[in-house]
Amino acid sequence: MNKQKMAVIGLGHMGRHMIHRLLPQYTEKIELVAICDSDESSLHREVAEAGIRPRLYTDYRQLLDEVTLDLVYIAVPPSLHYDVARIAFEKGVHVFCEKPLANSLTEARSLVELAEKADVLHAVHFSLPLDPAVLKLRGLLEQQAIGRIQSMDLYLEFQQWPRAWQQNPWITSRQQGGYLLEVGIHWIQMIQQVFGPITHVKSEIEFPLDSNQSESRVQAVLRLHNDIEIRLSGTDQREGEERVSLVIHGEEGTLALENWCNLYRSNKDADLQPVSVDDVVSPLPILKQIIQILNGESGLIYDFHDGYNAQVVLEALRKPGEGFTDVRPQLMGDKTEGFIVTT
Template identity: 80%
Template structure:
């Protein structure tokens, strides 16, 4: 079997993680043939630490013109996603893109259309629904372990933004950064996969005096198709450690997914207690699923349609209107088959 030929465009946190941690796990099936970053010194620094010896580029257009590829991983800032993906599709290359899909809803919709026209694999790096703790949460909900869902709370609360480990020139910008975009998009997409479409959004956003800076406080209600509401609390001024969590209230108990992967459960008679999570049969990483699909095997990915539908809710959240914004007309496809009650 010939190895798949892959390029990484963008060597920030996610690009480096792909290059040094994920790809080496699959070196028998996929070959890193090129990397690209606008910072030339970053290219040489990363290549010095890698076992692979890919070609180096500072211009992704030149890379896509010159290097035969099966797959490109797009890990540049969101404002560049559209142009890189468009160029890749035009050359018949499969695309694996970081979230959010694009930097605007119009760009995201165009990327869906380009992906369909190209007839290539199109995947967004959404892995959260396949995390073992989320899979366990889904299983408990399917068993109606807490009865009928009444409401939910979503917490996106940080002592500071950006966090100490993710400093870069754009992640705190109002244009393409902020915790709603960077972190909230994961939870929005997971909620859409697990509970069905979010159809109405009402939000209040506070920004710092500096017009270039991303949100400082967010308060919102996300209403599901079945009228169940998710109350969102966001801040970059939380006292103590960050809290990124979803709490699901049922008529017979509570399930809480705390800080991504810690699951708790209570009943009418008991307080919240940890729920053991078995991760041995995990479907992650998403790269493994992509490799399987490109080799003609079954696999599970979240495509540009999923990316677009998450962005519909994200944009409504970040751009408050009067009262609730009805986003049903903008959503693509029918997600109701994946609803859990």
């Protein structure tokens, strides 16, 4: 079996995770042939720590022009996603992109069109719907464990933004940063996969006086296609530990996905109790699914259409209108499942 030749562009938190944690699990199937980051000292430090010897670049355009690739992993700031992916598609390279898909809805739609024209694999790094706790939650919902869903609450509440491990020049910028864009996009996409399309958005946002800074407080309502409403509460001034959670209220009880991966359940008039997910087999990581697809096997990914549909809702949240905004005219189809594909 020939190894897939891969490049990593961007050595922020996710790029470092890729070269230090994920790729070492698949050395028999992937060859990391090149890495790009604008910080040359970071390049040399990270490859030394990883014990690898790929070609090193500070200019992604030069890398994509000089190196023969099968797959590129894009982990640069959102404003660069479009240009990197565009060049990769022009060269017929498969693309694995971090979220959000792009820095605007216009760019996201264009990337979908470019991906379709290139006829190569295109995936966004959405993993939350395939997390064991979410898979367990989905199974309980299918079993009507809490009866008919009445409403939901989504909490994106932080002591500060950015968090201590997220220090970089763009994470707090109104253009590219903020917790709605960085964290909220995961939950928007997961909700779209598990519960169906979000069709209407109503949002109120408070920003700092500095016009360059991202949101401070958010109060919003996301309305699903079946009229179930999700109340969103966001802040960067939470007292106590951060809370990133979805609570689902049903006629017969409650399900709560607390802090990403801790699942709880209660019946009527009972306290929430932990739910074990030890019996759940997850297809994660997404990289494994991509490798399967590139090797001609079936795989489960979330493609650029999924990235675009999540960005439709994200942009409606970040740029409120008067009352509810109907986002249905902008959505692409009624796609609520992961993309299963073979090559």
